[in-house]
Amino acid sequence: MTNFSKREILYGPLLALGAGALARVAPATAAPVPTPDGTIAPGPFNATQESLKSYRTPDWFKDAKFGIWSHWGPQAVPRQGDWYARFMYVPGHPHYDHHLKTYGHPSEKGYKDIIPLWKAERWEPEALMARYAKAGAKYFVSMGVHHDNFDLWNSKHHRWNAVAMGPKRDVVGMWQAAAKRHGLRFGVSEHLGASHNWWYPNHLYDQFWPKLGVNYDGADPAYADLYHDNRTEPFIDTKASWYTTNPAYHQLWLKRIRDLVDSYQPDLLYSDGGLPFGEVGRTLVAHLYNSSIARTGRLEAVYNCKDSGTGEFFKEGMVQDVERGVLKGINPLPWQTDTSNGDWFYSDESKYKTSREILAMLADIVSKNGNMLLNVVQYADGSMPPESDALLTDLAAWMAVNAEAIHGTRPWTLYGEGPTEAVEGMFKEKAEYSARDIRFTTKGETLYAITLGEPAGTTEIAALRAGAPHARGRVVGVELLGAGPVRFRQTATALSIDVPGRLPTRHASVLKIHQA
Incomplete structure (x- = not known):
């Protein structure tokens, strides 16, 4: 998620590095890895589209209408906004310039050196959750893992996680406990599917003196588990390469996101893109749904993803998410807008939506059978900028009077x-x-x-x-x-x-x- 131009997003690293980068692109050669047996909990769903199309959105989601998201992690540290971990490796981009000036050259001081700076020392999940509930949120979503490949939970399969380093706390687990205490449904977001190709620039090198030809730290084998071993598969075109074709990575994604699902049993799982990796992704969703039925006696889980030309999307089997946008008219199936009151990660340069804009968007979305999932921006230390603080105060005052027109409602004949x-x-x-x-x-x-x-x-x-x-x-x-x-x-x-x-x-x- 970003506010950069499409040209920057799609071609930034290759445009910045020139023809030499294109010459280094070659097809992926990883051998196929079979899907492991026993990855789906017993239940009515399996890894076919036909099976998943029998899904029906649970009532709690249709009634909730409004959720708050903590789109938060190490990328908040530089105070430069979204996609910092990618563009700090792209010469000519403002994030690269900031990194060079503030931390050093990415061949020596890379993203691995940003992670320990994320301490979350003023983060108070209990107090924040109380404010989110008062502001009208009926569900809360924690970042699980962003494209930076850093897990915010006590990961069983990845040493780069928030319990082992950085805050040295189980961010997902602490958010979950606070949400339960305040009566909010709990969700997690995963952006890991796209990480493999998205983070390709960390394997490249400068084409400028005095660092001409010097590899960035992503090329160091000692950090391959953070930066990925993807030197032959760049992220050039969203439809072709938002998701890797590497089957070994597909299995790694399944293992880690299944760990996230099994450890925290979320009511909602969000993927940033279409459903990743075909049958592998469908395996995970079937497991999420069957696990929910086994745990509660009925299907209470929601899976969000985008109908964006990447991965899979079939409207009967999941809940469509529309990033920073809406659908036209009243949609027959429940859907969701995900948006933020500012940039996705904190930025000193961010422009913030006003409370009036947020409330108008919420009413428009709900009238069309949708939900709003709103990121409320946090500083790296876990506290809130004044704009986020004021928004929560305004939402609480408005909801105290008007919530009955939002929660538990359904569309009218006209939106x-x-x-x-x-x-x-x-x-x-x-x-x-x-x-x-x-x-x-x-x-x-x-x-x-x-x-x-x-x-x-x-x-x-x-x-x-x-x-x-x-x-x-x-x-x-x-x-x-x-x-x-x-x-x-x-x-x-x-x-x-x-x-x-x-x-x-x-x-x-x-x-x-x-x-x-």
């Missing part, structure tokens, strides 16, 4: 109305909503109309005009949540509602509409 519509697709989340933009949710016989801004004077809802085909009947009462009943008129043009001059909450208001 909404107004002059503004978000563009469908990933990385297209920017929309300038106003109080004239309305989004609808329902709970039982009650209809909620959420204004995506602060209304003033009279709010008009055309979809609820007298005789409208979408209306269930005549409007007999309207309440402004937090303020009580308000005056209204239902005409052939619109439902006109007089809102008080002093609103009960900032940023967005909720009208509770009763029909007969």
